[in-house]
Amino acid sequence: MITIVILGAGNVAQHLYTAFLNQSSVAIIQCYNRKGIRIHKDQKAATITNDLNKLKKADLYILAISDDAIKKVSNTLPFQNRLVVHTSGSVPIKAIDDKNYRGVFYPLQTFSATKEVDYSKIPFCIEADRQKDVIVLKNLASILSQKVYDISSDQRNVLHVAAVFVNNFTNYMFSVGNEICNKNKVPFEILHPLIQETAKKIIEIEPDIAQTGPAIRNDVLTIDRHLEILKDDSQKQLYKMLTKAIQSKYGKEL
Numbered sequence: 602m603i604t605i606v607i608l609g610a611g612n613v614a615q616h617l618y619t620a621f622l623n624q625s626s627v628a629i630i631q632c633y634n635r636k637g638i639r640i641h642k643d644q645k646a647a648t649i650t651n652d653l654n655k656l657k658k659a660d661l662y663i664l665a666i667s668d669d670a671i672k673k674v675s676n677t678l679p680f681q682n683r684l685v686v687h688t689s690g691s692v693p694i695k696a697i698d699d700k701n702y703r704g705v706f707y708p709l710q711t712f713s714a715t716k717e718v719d720y721s722k723i724p725f726c727i728e729a730d731r732q733k734d735v736i737v738l739k740n741l742a743s744i745l746s747q748k749v750y751d752i753s754s755d756q757r758n759v760l761h762v763a764a765v766f767v768n769n770f771t772n773y774m775f776s777v778g779n780e781i782c783n784k785n786k787v788p789f790e791i792l793h794p795l796i797q798e799t800a801k802k803i804i805e806i807e808p809d810i811a812q813t814g815p816a817i818r819n820d821v822l823t824i825d826r827h828l829e830i831l832k833d834d835s836q837k838q839l840y841k842m843l844t845k846a847i848q849s850k851y852g853k854e855l
Contacts, residue, residue, distance in 0.1 A: 602626055603741060606656055608674065609665035610634035612712040613688050615641065617665055620720050620745055627744065631657045654679050661737070663688065663706060664697070672696045684734050690761035693754040694728050704729035706738055707757060711768050720745040726752035726760065777836060816847035 605621065607614050607629060614632070618641050621627045630648065632640055637651035650656065656679070664671055664687040671687045675698040678685065685697055686704035697703040705728040710718055725742035727749060729735045735751065742749040752760065775796065782789040802811045815823040824844060831837040 602628055603661060603737070604659040605629050606631045606633065606659040606662045607640075607665055608633045608662065610636065610638055610640050611665065611667070612714050613708070614663075614665035615714065616712050616718065617663065617688070617708075618644070624744055627741070630659055653677055656680070658683075660684065661686065661741070662701075668692045672698075675701070684729075684737065686729075686738065690726075690764060691758050693758070694730070695754070702729070702731055702734055704734050704738055705752075705754070705757065706742065707752070709760065709764060711772075721747065724748040724750060726750050726757050728752060728754060728757070777839065780833075781831075781836070812847065812851065814847070816844040817851050819848065 603626065605627060607618055610632075614634075618629060618632065621629055622641065622643070631650060632644065632648060633650050633653065633656060634640070635651055637649050639646075639649060653674075656662070658680075662678070662683060662685045664674060664685065666674060666687075668689050668691060671689060671692050675685060675687075675696070678698070678701065681700040683701050684704060685701040686706040687694075687697060688707055689705070690707055690709065694703050694705050705726065707726040707728075708720075708723050709726055710723045712718065723746050725746055725748065727735060727738045727742060728751070729738055739749050778792060779789045781787075782792070799811075815827070827840060828837055831840060
């Protein structure tokens, strides 16, 4: 059995706690956060601390904290020669103080507090200084998912940039579409099947092949009509920028 201490109280910390809670080969023996709050409703008060000096001895310490806090917290840990990992997509492994054995345990997924996820479909990106720790982290990730990858800090940073495009930026586009629908009293749910089909399509074929719309067709009349409909200047500029980017990529002209 592997014993774990989770540091943090955000979405990733909460999700990892829930994921490992009922696994027979894992024991979460303690959780740390500055406020000393529960990160799960069934968590016992005795397993929570807000004092780094009271951290219990464990096989693994998971820093599920903000990117900016990783270096500071790892420097402050009152022990050495133990396996300490972070869960960030963009922070290099070297951000962890080398007084301990360093690693990365990065679940590549978007986590929201109220939304359950299927861990069996989540890719876990693993990195460690020592090969024996790579094996430990792979075995741990394999308890939750079959999609476990050896990914270096440089590769993970590239992945994180790509993830921002396909998730964060895409979600912003959904919010813009929602605003346009709301302003014109059109149910946004009408677009749900289109959103689902778009996501499904790019899993089955290359995104470049899946690209459709007035920009790639150079449908100037439709583009002009859309720009007339958009009254919000920021939405209009965004439409123009994305149209130009698509046409530039596919050899079209505005």
